[in-house]
Amino acid sequence: MQQPTSDKGAGPLHGIKVIELAGIGPGPMACMLLADLGATVLRIDRPAPPELGIKRPARFNLLLRNRQLAHANLKDPAAAAQVLDLVAHADVLIEGYRPGVAERLGLGPDACLARNPGLVYGRMTGWGQDGPLAQAAGHDLNYVALTGVIHAIGRAGQPPSIPLALTGDMGGGALYLVMGILSALLERARSGQGQVVDAAVVDGAASLATLFYGLHAAGVWQDARGSNVLDSGAPFYDVYQCQDGHWISIGPIEGRFYAQLLQKLDLDPATCGEQNDRDAWPATKVRIAQRFSQKTRQAWCELLEGSDVCFAPVLSFAEAPHHPHIKARGTLLDVDGVIQPAPAPRFSRSVPPQPSAPLESPNTDLRTMLEEWRAGPDNVGAASGT
Numbered sequence: 001m002q003q004p005t006s007d008k009g010a011g012p013l014h015g016i017k018v019i020e021l022a023g024i025g026p027g028p029m030a031c032m033l034l035a036d037l038g039a040t041v042l043r044i045d046r047p048a049p050p051e052l053g054i055k056r057p058a059r060f061n062l063l064l065r066n067r068q069l070a071h072a073n074l075k076d077p078a079a080a081a082q083v084l085d086l087v088a089h090a091d092v093l094i095e096g097y098r099p100g101v102a103e104r105l106g107l108g109p110d111a112c113l114a115r116n117p118g119l120v121y122g123r124m125t126g127w128g129q130d131g132p133l134a135q136a137a138g139h140d141l142n143y144v145a146l147t148g149v150i151h152a153i154g155r156a157g158q159p160p161s162i163p164l165a166l167t168g169d170m171g172g173g174a175l176y177l178v179m180g181i182l183s184a185l186l187e188r189a190r191s192g193q194g195q196v197v198d199a200a201v202v203d204g205a206a207s208l209a210t211l212f213y214g215l216h217a218a219g220v221w222q223d224a225r226g227s228n229v230l231d232s233g234a235p236f237y238d239v240y241q242c243q244d245g246h247w248i249s250i251g252p253i254e255g256r257f258y259a260q261l262l263q264k265l266d267l268d269p270a271t272c273g274e275q276n277d278r279d280a281w282p283a284t285k286v287r288i289a290q291r292f293s294q295k296t297r298q299a300w301c302e303l304l305e306g307s308d309v310c311f312a313p314v315l316s317f318a319e320a321p322h323h324p325h326i327k328a329r330g331t332l333l334d335v336d337g338v339i340q341p342a343p344a345p346r347f348s349r350s351v352p353p354q355p356s357a358p359l360e361s362p363n364t365d366l367r368t369m370l371e372e373w374r375a376g377p378d379n380v381g382a383a384s385g386t
Contacts, residue, residue: 011038
């Protein structure tokens, strides 16, 4: 049998054309993921985009990597008409406006699907396209708070913790939008028809919490923060401070792994009580904390890393790129002097290229892009050198 040839540099989504109507947060993250995997993504931004979030040069706005960029005033009917011309040749369109805004611009699902019945139209919002809060402003923290997730994160006796924007915008938003788009593209291969994907951060964040809703329904997850196995309540699933002020993490949930941890810490199991005896947890946590405070983080790495005690040092963003495992896998890359995550997941044959830096200014215009897309998939990216 002939061995498959390598498609290194193409990526599994090579030939898929995506229009991104510029937004913030989960929409750009979703487009980055699609672009990382080889799709051609054209980001259409305002001629003078507003400053949103933390100001920084474009090269550090990593969610905008791997893009072609054009500016257009979509309130101008002529510009909106040009976008519709592009839609006719696109596979996917992604917008992150409040419900109804795209329709008022003449770029809603009905108008776009009329031009291209095979289009997958991705809608990214916080609250969703309908419901009492659909028109309300909000951000990641608000959407996740409504799902019960924020209430569950934190230590006993402490306020709820804020889990960056990973649980909401990026996980519940971007990843679910991408999953929906890819599913719709697969379904299109059977039916020949496009459709609308309504991705809401509140829906995705709730879906991510499915395990915990099940545990709660079974009565084995308590609503009180810091009282459960996976929320810092258990002594065997927590972070501990070392002698030098650095932190380490342990997570030996399985009995045999926990026993190995106690052995390596030279702790007598008889003094720690049964592993899942909640009454024994506070005293055991004190014993384990005392042990970890007696050595530096590096000393604990040398003793525990690579063993079955489920151990890892707690590294900062500055430290993580230098860890041997991260370096060996190439999990983090240096692109034009900016450290950033590599595309994920990995493919044995359709290997995506290394990410390209976000653009400082437009590298194409709508008319040029339309000519390029009309020419066919083999020419996608040719006009701008991508």
